[in-house]
Amino acid sequence: MEERKISSAVIKRLPRYMRFLSDLKLEGVEHISSADLSRRMKVTASQIRQDLNHFGGFGQQGYGYNVSYLLAEISRILGLDSPHDMVVIGCGNLGRALAGYTRFETRGLFIRAMFDIAPPVDHVRDIPVFPMRELEGYLRTHACDIAILTIPKEAAHDTAHRLYACGIRAFLNFAHLDLALPDDAFVENVHLSDSLMQLTYRLKESGSTASGNGSGDSRGN
Amino acid sequence: MEERKISSAVIKRLPRYMRFLSDLKLEGVEHISSADLSRRMKVTASQIRQDLNHFGGFGQQGYGYNVSYLLAEISRILGLDSPHDMVVIGCGNLGRALAGYTRFETRGLFIRAMFDIAPPVDHVRDIPVFPMRELEGYLRTHACDIAILTIPKEAAHDTAHRLYACGIRAFLNFAHLDLALPDDAFVENVHLSDSLMQLTYRLKESGSTASGNGSGDSRGN
Secondary structure, X not given: OHHHHOOHHHHHHHHHHHHHHHHHHHOOOOEXXXXXXXXXXXXXXXXXXXXXXXXOOOOEOOOEEEHHHHHHHHHHHOOOOOOEEEEEEOOOHHHHHHHHOOHHHHOOEEEEEEEEOXXXXXXXXXXXXXXXXXXXXXXXHOOOOEEEEXXXXXXXXXXXXXXXXXXXXXXXXXXXXXXXXXXXXXXXXXXXXXXXXXXXXXXXXXXXXXXXXXXXXXXOO | OOHHHOOHHHHHHHHHHHHXXXXXXXXXXXXXXXXXXXXXXXXXXXXXXXXXXXXXXOOEOOOEEEHHHHHHHHHHHOOOOOOEEEEEEOOOHHXXXXXXXXXXXXXXXXXXXXXXXXXXOOEEOOEEEEEHHHHHHHXXXXXOOEEEEOOXXXXXXXXXXXXXXXXXXXXXXXXXXXXXXXXXXXEXXXXXXXXXXXXXXXXXXXXXXXXXXXXXXXXXX
16 A cells, blocks of 8 residues: 555645545536646645645546545545544533534534533534533443543543543544643644734734734834 | 744744743743753754754753743744734634633733624623624724634635735634635634544554454455
């Protein structure tokens, strides 16, 4: 299998290819050239060819890429060819927002249950909400492989370890800390204030903050 | 100014330094060596020295880094030495979750107002929620520099352009599309399904999906 050699930079770009290819499929487009895809995605055609050649180079001279085939291949590489069951820990506004996203399900990613120290509701859509003390019992009878943590920083470490002990190895973490878990656990962090700081940096560099009126003044520097 | 030369990779790492340094400051630690910071952050000491040397190398032989000074410097570089006013577009669960985060405010990032086509509530905490038709009027009298978009894909493009026309140049985008905005606009995307796909990829690679029972079976491959 060639797949082992795909760099993590390429893997990070694959979901974006999926998004564009899914839209193309919805529009009824069956084939697309790297040049056309390049225009849509605002990525160079050579980058696209390089990325997609990593897993077989299915571009055909004169036809371009077969959209459905490429989508299926990328799905398979990303492990989306079989469904994944997920639990959400925390039933606050963020947890409920996630439970409301039906888009995950179109990719075979299903939120099966939510847990909260004090469940504010019984269900979100058709997803049951259980008290935290039932976590281990639930996971013994319902194999899940991804946990989404929407709980405060203070509770995140212990909760992640309980989930790990139940066999969960993949974590989408919104808590504002780095989870220290054994090496066979995978963590994707969503640190929103980090993203905001990238924006404040770029506003500052460009001199276009509202308070600075774009004058590039150097107050405080 | 040396700052212009800092690579975006280093800038992306700075919020994490801030988080660890803030915790150290709370613990009353005044100085820290690159070796100690390395152990805490699980980054090599040489990486830390390299990163922090980019903006002046304030590490003193025998004393290590001055925590408060370093925090202030990183804050300044990230544009956090003056406050930023933000608006949230969309008052669903996600918008409300964001409006509830008081942590942003400790960094000088203030959500001043929320907008929704049909405001479900008047306020979230002390943050007013206005109908979308009042967006332009509000921004004329309240200079804001960051917009957080928690609205469906279909509405995101038009809304982003309305915000741009009002002078907003920085966008934190949760909508599942790439915003096409002029080059002087900065966009940070939070695409949660992309993050989930990084996890499904790694589960597949390691053979540890719940359905696969860690047996590394090759069904469907």
